[in-house]
Amino acid sequence: MSAPSNTSPSSPHVMPTYGRLPIALSHGQGCRVWDTQGKGYLDALGGIAVNTLGHGHPRLVSALCDQVGKLIHTSNYYHIPLQEQLAAKLVQLSGMSNVFFCSTGLEANEAALKLARKFGHNKGIDRPEIVVYEKAFHGRSIATLSATGNPKVQAGFEPLLEGFIRVPINNIAALEKATAGNPNVVAVFFEAIQGEGGVNPMDADYLKQVRQLCDQRDWLLMIDEVQCGMGRTGKWFAHQWASITPDVMPLAKGLGSGVPVGAVVAGPKAANIFGAGNHGTTFGGNPLAMRAGVETIRIMEEDGLLEHAARVGEHLRAALQRELGSHQGVKDIRGKGLMLGVELTVPCSELMARAVEAGLLISVTAETVIRLVPPLILSKAEADEVVAILAPLVRALLAEKGVT
Numbered sequence: 148m149s150a151p152s153n154t155s156p157s158s159p160h161v162m163p164t165y166g167r168l169p170i171a172l173s174h175g176q177g178c179r180v181w182d183t184q185g186k187g188y189l190d191a192l193g194g195i196a197v198n199t200l201g202h203g204h205p206r207l208v209s210a211l212c213d214q215v216g217k218l219i220h221t222s223n224y225y226h227i228p229l230q231e232q233l234a235a236k237l238v239q240l241s242g243m244s245n246v247f248f249c250s251t252g253l254e255a256n257e258a259a260l261k262l263a264r265k266f267g268h269n270k271g272i273d274r275p276e277i278v279v280y281e282k283a284f285h286g287r288s289i290a291t292l293s294a295t296g297n298p299k300v301q302a303g304f305e306p307l308l309e310g311f312i313r314v315p316i317n318n319i320a321a322l323e324k325a326t327a328g329n330p331n332v333v334a335v336f337f338e339a340i341q342g343e344g345g346v347n348p349m350d351a352d353y354l355k356q357v358r359q360l361c362d363q364r365d366w367l368l369m370i371d372e373v374q375c376g377m378g379r380t381g382k383w384f385a386h387q388w389a390s391i392t393p394d395v396m397p398l399a400k401g402l403g404s405g406v407p408v409g410a411v412v413a414g415p416k417a418a419n420i421f422g423a424g425n426h427g428t429t430f431g432g433n434p435l436a437m438r439a440g441v442e443t444i445r446i447m448e449e450d451g452l453l454e455h456a457a458r459v460g461e462h463l464r465a466a467l468q469r470e471l472g473s474h475q476g477v478k479d480i481r482g483k484g485l486m487l488g489v490e491l492t493v494p495c496s497e498l499m500a501r502a503v504e505a506g507l508l509i510s511v512t513a514e515t516v517i518r519l520v521p522p523l524i525l526s527k528a529e530a531d532e533v534v535a536i537l538a539p540l541v542r543a544l545l546a547e548k549g550v551t
């Protein structure tokens with residue numbers, strides 16, 4: 148979330164919403180990308196947990212080319228068989244019951260928030276309230292930035308949307324206290340592993356306790372799997388490590404391997420809240436996006452990428468631990484599978500630019516956390532290379548800042 152340092156001036160025509168690093172990428176293959184000057188980079192960011200299959204995956208490329216030639220877009224006025232196909236697959240993988248398709252993460256979350264409000268109204272609650280979390284990130288629309296727990300994302304866009312109750316993660320007593328005696332609560336909404344907030348996992352015990360509380364109080368359990376879902380942690384969805392099932396699950400990022408695809412998956416408790424005319428989108432669920440989702444999942448299954456992500460993630464984490472774990476300036480190394488964070492004791496956003504100079508793409512989030520969310524096809528040798536480039540940069544930065 149923090150703007151990288153050493154950014155170049157923006158184009159005169161594109162709004163300066165991002166501090167951009169001084170390179171432009173032109174093509175990629177696997178976990179490697181090349182810039183317009185011909186310099187190569189190892190990609191440990193995957194377009195922020197988006198490029199599930201890396202770059203130029205031959206089976207994805209041929210499927211997408213085939214689809215572009217047949218049909219890119221029609222309209223949700225008509226049946227779209229590929230929607231049925233991808234929905235059936237997501238239902239099977241999640242154990243939930245039906246799906247609404249959109250194009251981005253914030254749209255999936257927006258749909259979840261609308262589901263929660265309508266769920267409340269259907270029960271006679273006129274002013275429904277939704278529990279959200281400190282350090283959460285859910286997107287940048289007015290509703291999703293209101294649900295987000297980062298004042299920097301919200302500043303300048305007030306008034307925020309009302310109807311949110313904010314609590315800290317992994318603290319069931321705080322959740323019970325914040326909602327005690329409040330008849331307007333309709334849902335609890337969080338990321339199974341906070342991404343932008345600094346790679347902060349929800350404990351399995353906490354997830355089970357929240358599931359139980361939602362059942363007791365008739366609240367919707369809504370888990371934002373936009374970043375941590377789609378196989379990244381070694382299960383299809385990160386909450387599955389706790390053997391629970393949510394009532395509502397927004398997805399996006401990795402679902403289309405780079406083609407914009409978002410989805411909100413609903414369980415039985417939320418499956419019949421939206422009727423005709425309650426929600427919609429022009430692009431959502433179009434044939435090209437659906438084909439990208441179908442083929443991404445097919446290739447992940449054929450190539451065993453869940454097991455692979457778990458195995459290589461463990462290898463990467465062990466290598467990070469070995470090279471950096473005992474350093475004074477390294478506070479924590481955490482995450483699951485190929486969603487890892489290295490938290491330093493000092494701000495480190497400079498590392499993004501320094502890594503680019505050294506031929507590595509990473510990000511820094513929440514000011515002090517190096518985030519690694521590479522394509523799920525990363526090999527063990529590539530994981531070793533990530534650490535071989537990154538560790539000396541981290542040690543040098545810490546030394547400069549007087550942390551030895």
Ligand SMILES: *Cc1c(COP(=O)(O)O)cnc(C)c1O
Nearest residue numbers: 251252253284285286342373374
């Ligand atoms: C990225 C992200 C979003 C927003 O997705 P967009 O596609 O940028 O709108 C929402 N929730 C989480 C957890 C995310 O990581």
